Amino acid sequence: MRLSYPSNIKIIRVPCTGKVDILHVLRAFEKGADGVYAVGCLEGDCHFNSGNFRARKRIEQAQALLEAIGVGGERVQMYNLSSSEAPRFVEIAVEMDARIRELGPNPIKLAGKKAA
Numbered sequence: 001m002r003l004s005y006p007s008n009i010k011i012i013r014v015p016c017t018g019k020v021d022i023l024h025v026l027r028a029f030e031k032g033a034d035g036v037y038a039v040g041c042l043e044g045d046c047h048f049n050s051g052n053f054r055a056r057k058r059i060e061q062a063q064a065l066l067e068a069i070g071v072g073g074e075r076v077q078m079y080n081l082s083s084s085e086a087p088r089f090v091e092i093a094v095e096m097d098a099r100i101r102e103l104g105p106n107p108i109k110l111a112g113k114k115a116a
């Protein structure tokens with residue numbers, strides 16, 4: 001079974017979502033991403049013990065920071081899935097794509113274009 005998700009989504013693989021730092025998330029916005037979401041293993045089922053808990057905390061910090069600077073915290077989300085939930089992964093990808101399209105382009109990207 002071949003599942004497809006929106007072509008504008010770029011997947012960056014990491015050994016564990018616990019390796020995703022808040023700086024990685026913020027850098028994505030600085031580089032022009034309109035939204036970021038992390039998909040990790042189910043809570044309590046992390047091969048690296050607590051990686052997904054660290055990732056969730058970092059995503060929440062990024063949400064708060066983006067909200068404070070006016071970009072919008074809803075542009076960043078964290079999801080927990082089992083590796084066997086490919087159809088759910090596609091649903092999340094479509095849902096995030098729709099949410100970001102509704103929010104519009106990244107305000108940081110728009111400000112950079114106006115300044116140039």
